[in-house]
Amino acid sequence: MADTKREIERKYEAAADDQLPDLTGVAGVSAVIDKGVAELDATYYDTADERLARTRLTLRRRTGGGDAGWHLKLPVADGVRDEIRAPLSDTVPASLSALVRSRVRDTPLVPLVRLRSARHVRHLVDADGALLAEVSLDHVRAERLSGGTGTAAWTEIEVELADAGDPRFLDKVEKRLRKAGVHRSPSHSKLARALQETGGPAATGEQPPPATAGDHVLAYVRAQRDAILALDPAVRQDVFDSVHALRVATRRLRSTLRSYSKVLDPAVTAPIADELKWLAGELGVDRDQEVLTERLTAAVAALPRHLVVGPVRGRLRTWSRAGRGGSRRRLIAVLDGERYLRLLDALDALITDPPLLKAAAGKPSTVIAKAVRKDVRKVADLIGRALDQPPGTDRDLAIHEARKKAKRTRYAAEAAAPALGAPAESLATAMKSLQTLLGDHQDSVMARIALRELSAQAHTAGENAFTYGVLYGREEQRAAAAEAALPELWQAVEAEADV
Numbered sequence: 001m002a003d004t005k006r007e008i009e010r011k012y013e014a015a016a017d018d019q020l021p022d023l024t025g026v027a028g029v030s031a032v033i034d035k036g037v038a039e040l041d042a043t044y045y046d047t048a049d050e051r052l053a054r055t056r057l058t059l060r061r062r063t064g065g066g067d068a069g070w071h072l073k074l075p076v077a078d079g080v081r082d083e084i085r086a087p088l089s090d091t092v093p094a095s096l097s098a099l100v101r102s103r104v105r106d107t108p109l110v111p112l113v114r115l116r117s118a119r120h121v122r123h124l125v126d127a128d129g130a131l132l133a134e135v136s137l138d139h140v141r142a143e144r145l146s147g148g149t150g151t152a153a154w155t156e157i158e159v160e161l162a163d164a165g166d167p168r169f170l171d172k173v174e175k176r177l178r179k180a181g182v183h184r185s186p187s188h189s190k191l192a193r194a195l196q197e198t199g200g201p202a203a204t205g206e207q208p209p210p211a212t213a214g215d216h217v218l219a220y221v222r223a224q225r226d227a228i229l230a231l232d233p234a235v236r237q238d239v240f241d242s243v244h245a246l247r248v249a250t251r252r253l254r255s256t257l258r259s260y261s262k263v264l265d266p267a268v269t270a271p272i273a274d275e276l277k278w279l280a281g282e283l284g285v286d287r288d289q290e291v292l293t294e295r296l297t298a299a300v301a302a303l304p305r306h307l308v309v310g311p312v313r314g315r316l317r318t319w320s321r322a323g324r325g326g327s328r329r330r331l332i333a334v335l336d337g338e339r340y341l342r343l344l345d346a347l348d349a350l351i352t353d354p355p356l357l358k359a360a361a362g363k364p365s366t367v368i369a370k371a372v373r374k375d376v377r378k379v380a381d382l383i384g385r386a387l388d389q390p391p392g393t394d395r396d397l398a399i400h401e402a403r404k405k406a407k408r409t410r411y412a413a414e415a416a417a418p419a420l421g422a423p424a425e426s427l428a429t430a431m432k433s434l435q436t437l438l439g440d441h442q443d444s445v446m447a448r449i450a451l452r453e454l455s456a457q458a459h460t461a462g463e464n465a466f467t468y469g470v471l472y473g474r475e476e477q478r479a480a481a482a483e484a485a486l487p488e489l490w491q492a493v494e495a496e497a498d499v
Helices: 094-104 168-179 188-199 213-236 241-261 266-283 287-302 312-323 328-336 338-352 364-388 393-420 421-462 464-493
Strands: 003-014 031-046 058-062 069-077 080-086 112-126 132-143 150-161
Touching: 003 168, 031 168, 058 364, 069 094, 094 213, 094 328, 112 188, 112 266, 132 168, 132 188, 150 168, 168 328, 168 338, 168 421, 213 338, 213 364, 213 393, 241 266, 241 287, 241 364, 241 393, 266 328, 266 338, 287 312, 287 338, 287 421, 287 464, 328 338, 364 421, 364 464, 393 421, 393 464, 421 464
Parallel strands: none
Antiparallel strands: 003 080, 003 150, 031 058, 031 112, 058 069, 069 080, 112 132, 132 150
C-alpha cells in the first residue's frame, strides 16, 4: 500500500570539505540536534529515453535511512513535490507503476542511475522541541547504469520543511546560509544533477516562443496534452476535483482541434477529436449525475419545512445511487485500457509531427483572430435561433447547442490569448459568463426531467409528490430568468468580440 507525503525542500551547493554552517541563529530555532550519519543507496528507474526525468518525475528504490522503500516524486511547484511511498520490494510496485503509466505506457522501466549518499542529518527544533526542518549535508556519488557509463561526486545541503510547517521558515534558513556563503543549487533534484554529470542532461521539452499561427495553436494543444498527463496520477489517487479537471483539459483540447481546423488538418485531427469526446464521456459518467444530485439536494434544503412532504431526501438519495453508472474501478480500467493509451500516443504524434496546413504559417493576428471570429458568429446564430423559438423543448435544445458552442469559443479565445492579448482574454471571460448562464439553463432542463422521474417513482410508491411539483415550478422560474437575461448578456459579449 502506498502513502503520500508533501515534500517542501531546497537544495544548496556545498564544497566537498564543507561543514554545515551554524544554524542556531535562525529566527525561531532553539536548538540544532545532531541525528548522525545515514548511508543511503538509491537506484532511479526510468525509460531508456528518460520520459520521467524530462517531466521532473523521479522513481527510486532506496535502502538506508528511516524511509527505505520505493518513492515516486511528482512535481507540484518549484521546490514542492508529492512523495508517494511503497514498501521495499525487488520490482517496481504496481501502485507506483500505475501512476506513471500515462508517461511510460508500454515502454519498460529500467535502472537509470545509482546514487549513494552519506547523509549527515540535523534537526532544527523550536523552544518546545517541535521539529521545524531537517537539514542534511549529503556527500553524493552517482553512477550511470544505462544511457551512459559516467560517474560523478558532489556535496550538497538539503533543507526539508517539517510536515505542516510554514514555508516562510525556509526563507529564514536560506538567509542564514547565504550569509555563510552558501547558494542555491541550479539542479532541482539529485537525479537531474546526476544525469547532467554522468551522461548529458535529459531533454527538457522546452519550446521556443511561438511565432506563427501554427506555433500558437500547437502551444495550446501541447499544454492540454501535458495537463492530461499531469492529472492522470491525481485521478488514479482520487484527488478532489481531479476528474473534473481532466475532463476540462480533454474538452479544451477537442475544442481547439475543431476551432482551428484551418491550421491543423482535420483529416488527421478528426479521429483524435472523436477519441477525446469518448474520453470526456467516460470521465463524466458519474460527474453529471453528481452535479444534478447536488443541485436537487440544495433545492430541497432551501425549501421551507412545510413544503417538504414525504420522504423526499431519502428518495433523492436512492435515485442518485441508482443513476450512477460508473465507479472508481471502471474509471481506472479506462485509464489502464489500450484505447486511452493509444489516444495518448496519437496526441504525442500530433505534437511531434503536426499536420500543419498553409494557414499555419500565417500571422497569428490574422489566422487566429479569423478562427475566433468565426466561432463567435456561430454562437450569435445559435442564440438568435434560440430566442426566436417559443418557450419549450425546441428552445431548450437550441439554448443547449448555443451553450456548447459558447464553451468551444471560450476555449478558442483562451488559446488565442497569448497571440492576441487583452481582446482575446476579455472575450474568453465574456464567453465564460455566457456559458455559465446557458449552463444554468441546461441544468434546469435536466433537473426538471429528473423531477418528473422522481415524482413518478414517488406516486408509484404511494408517496405524496407535492414537493417535486414545487421544485419543478422553481426550476421553470430559473430557466425563464436565464432566458430573460440572455439578450442583454449577449449584447455585452458581442461588445468584447472585436478580436
